[in-house]
Amino acid sequence: MEIELKLAINPDHHDRFRRHPLLRRISHQQRTLHSVYFDTPGFDLFRRRIALRLRRVEERWIQTLKAETRSVGALTSRPEWEMTVADGNQPDFTALPVEALELLAGIEHRRVVPVFITEFQRITWLVGNDDAQAEVALDTGKIIAGESNRTISEVEIELKSGAAEFLFETAQRLLRHVPLQIEPRSKAERGYLLCGAMTSSPVKFNRPAFEKNPLAGAVWHATMQAALVHLTANVPGFLEQAHHAEYLHQVRVAVRRLLTAVAVGKPFRKTVSGFNQPLRQLMITSNPARDWDVFQHEILPMILTTLETPDGDSGVDEIVLDRLYHAAAQARQRAQAVLSKPAFTQLILGLGHNLLSLPADDQQRQAKSWAQAVLDARWQRLLERGQNFAKLSDAGRHETRIAAKKLRYAIDIFAPVYPPKHTDRFISTLSALQDELGTTNDRVIARQLLQKLPKRTASISFALGQMSGVLQCQAKQTARVSHEIWEELLASKLFWR
Numbered sequence: 466m467e468i469e470l471k472l473a474i475n476p477d478h479h480d481r482f483r484r485h486p487l488l489r490r491i492s493h494q495q496r497t498l499h500s501v502y503f504d505t506p507g508f509d510l511f512r513r514r515i516a517l518r519l520r521r522v523e524e525r526w527i528q529t530l531k532a533e534t535r536s537v538g539a540l541t542s543r544p545e546w547e548m549t550v551a552d553g554n555q556p557d558f559t560a561l562p563v564e565a566l567e568l569l570a571g572i573e574h575r576r577v578v579p580v581f582i583t584e585f586q587r588i589t590w591l592v593g594n595d596d597a598q599a600e601v602a603l604d605t606g607k608i609i610a611g612e613s614n615r616t617i618s619e620v621e622i623e624l625k626s627g628a629a630e631f632l633f634e635t636a637q638r639l640l641r642h643v644p645l646q647i648e649p650r651s652k653a654e655r656g657y658l659l660c661g662a663m664t665s666s667p668v669k670f671n672r673p674a675f676e677k678n679p680l681a682g683a684v685w686h687a688t689m690q691a692a693l694v695h696l697t698a699n700v701p702g703f704l705e706q707a708h709h710a711e712y713l714h715q716v717r718v719a720v721r722r723l724l725t726a727v728a729v730g731k732p733f734r735k736t737v738s739g740f741n742q743p744l745r746q747l748m749i750t751s752n753p754a755r756d757w758d759v760f761q762h763e764i765l766p767m768i769l770t771t772l773e774t775p776d777g778d779s780g781v782d783e784i785v786l787d788r789l790y791h792a793a794a795q796a797r798q799r800a801q802a803v804l805s806k807p808a809f810t811q812l813i814l815g816l817g818h819n820l821l822s823l824p825a826d827d828q829q830r831q832a833k834s835w836a837q838a839v840l841d842a843r844w845q846r847l848l849e850r851g852q853n854f855a856k857l858s859d860a861g862r863h864e865t866r867i868a869a870k871k872l873r874y875a876i877d878i879f880a881p882v883y884p885p886k887h888t889d890r891f892i893s894t895l896s897a898l899q900d901e902l903g904t905t906n907d908r909v910i911a912r913q914l915l916q917k918l919p920k921r922t923a924s925i926s927f928a929l930g931q932m933s934g935v936l937q938c939q940a941k942q943t944a945r946v947s948h949e950i951w952e953e954l955l956a957s958k959l960f961w962r
Contacts, residue, residue: 469623470632472810473648473701474603476618482603482643483588487635491590498522498606500583502653503556505576508662515568516653517577519553526553530565531653581610581656585617592635597627599635608652610660619648633818637811644807646704649697667711668698670718675881681835685730686820688878689737692722693816700804707797710758716804717755720748723816725874729839732830737819743812747803754800756910757793764911764936765789771935785928788918833961836879840961843872854951859909862947866902873899879961887960894954901947908936 474482483489500520504510510517514533519526532544546565550557558566558574585606592601602621607614620639622632639645657663671694673687696719703712724744727737769781803809847868850861857865873895880888912933920926 468629468632469621470636470814471648471651472620472622472636472645474618474620474643474645476605476616478643479603479605479618482620482639485639485642487592487638488590488601491592493588493590495586495588496522497586498583500652501553501579502581502583502656503577504580504662505572506578508580508657509572510569510577511657511662513568516651517556518653519550519556521553526550528556528560530561530568532565532568580662581608581660583608583617583652583656591625593625593627593631597631598625599623599627599632600625601635601639608656608659610656613659615655615659617652620645628821630818630821633814633821636814637818640807640810640814644805645810646805647697647700647810647813649694650701665702665706667702667709667715668695669715670695670722670877672877672881675832679832679882681830681832682733684832684835684878684882685726685733689723689726689730689816689820692719692726693813693820695719695722697813704801704804707801708794710762713751713754713758713797713800717748717751720744720751721870721874722877724748725871726878729875729878732835737816740812740816740819743808747809747812750803751800754796756914757796759907760911760914761790761793764907767939768932768935771939772931781928781931782924785925788925792914792918832879832882836882837961839875840872840879840959843868843875844959847872851951855948859905862902863906863909866899866906869895869899869902883960891957891960894950894957898947898950898954901950905947908939912936 483493498520500518502516502518504517516529516531518529520529521527526549527547528550529545529547546562548560550560556574556577558569561569583606585604588603590601592599600621600623602623604617604619604621606617608617622635622639624632636645654663658665671691673684673691675684675687696716699712699715699719702709703716706712724741727741727744772781847865850865850868851857854865873892876888876892876895880892915929915933915936918925918929920929
């Protein structure tokens with residue numbers, strides 16, 4: 466079983482990394498690694514989450530088969546089989562053990578061919594103490610698929626002996642002197658992206674499954690792990706494709722899930738309660754980028770359609786549109802900068818480190834009894850915020866939306882504990898309310914964004930005023946729909962009681 470941490474490093478910081486106090490007094494080894502990755506023309510191995518490679522190490526060829534990866538944040542572990550083979554032209558399937566061959570059942574060995582290669586220089590240091598040892602590797606080179614290539618610049622920390630906590634301790638020591646970033650994707654995954662076997666896309670939350678009547682601590686722990694995986698899986702996509710709004714949206718959804726789990730898990734959160742403030746700060750710093758994404762991709766097209774004349778002209782000057790797009794791009798760049806900083810890497814490493822240990826259950830408390838206490842409290846808060854719903858101000862609707870969102874994220878933690886037939890209708894109604902209140906709030910925020918833009922000419926001021934007027938009319942229409950859904954929610958059966 467291979468257990469490792471993988472982190473990205475800017476090539477400008479390689480020398481700084483090699484001079485790190487943890488490494489500079491340790492002898493290192495340096496070698497060039499050439500690896501060929503194999504698959505069928507239809508990428509059958511990839512679809513089974515299997516990586517098969519031949520790597521030239523000096524005069525030898527090492528064959529490695531890695532099975533499906535299990536991740537907790539930046540930490541990955543996977544079954545791995547490694548052996549020396551005669552040459553690098555074709556895999557030697559006769560050298561694989563029975564359990565590895567079982568993973569390849571049904572795949573014609575003769576159809577397995579090279580699909581991409583990696584060529585990189587690896588510098589390694591062995592660090593450790595009496596209890597644990599790990600290999601720290603600095604990899605620099607390229608992934609090559611046909612005419613395309615992609616840079617490799619990363620740090621891998623692989624556990625050789627001892628507990629996995631040592632990997633996080635080592636990574637955190639390295640981070641004190643060198644900026645490192647989260648990189649959950651293996652070289653194989655990036656190679657498959659390069660050769661077209663897969664396309665980069667935002668990753669949605671994968672809800673954990675539980676046996677009947679699970680303990681509360683197990684539910685909490687699995688939820689935290691799943692949310693951390695969800696967060697780290699979307700960070701590289703946002704850093705590379707910030708214009709793709711869904712990446713940032715999924716990052717924020719993952720952070721909300723972590724915040725919710727920390728907030729409701731009082732009996733289990735002793736080790737992670739200190740992460741509440743950094744997670745909240747992460748949400749606050751990403752708010753402007755998300756607000757501008759919603760404006761650019763959802764609000765602005767609606768405004769332009771509303772203002773459109775019969776001849777297809779919205780009447781909005783290109784200068785105004787350019788200013789809006791520029792403001793959105795700047796907000797995204799600021800959010801990217803936050804996720805690129807060592808503080809964010811430290812947050813992920815800290816959470817991952819703390820989640821390695823299962824929490825002690827609160828007197829072996831069942832998840833359903835915990836769920837009822839949490840959901841009752843959040844339901845009552847929603848009822849308080851939504852009193853006299855039809856007469857709520859924009860601020861009141863915003864507070865009600867936040868209460869609905871907090872209830873929804875708490876329900877997401879506990880939903881796997883209940884049969885779907887008990888939960889689906891309530892969740893559907895609550896989601897509809899959340900969506901409608903969110904739409905109203907998006908228009909309120911959009912007006913605020915427009916008001917903050919500099920109005921340097923009369924024409925710009927007029928255009929921004931027109932847009933604000935459209936948003937105000939739309940908000941009133943949405944409010945009527947929200948009231949109908951609110952009444953439906955009040956009549957719903959509370960599945961947790």
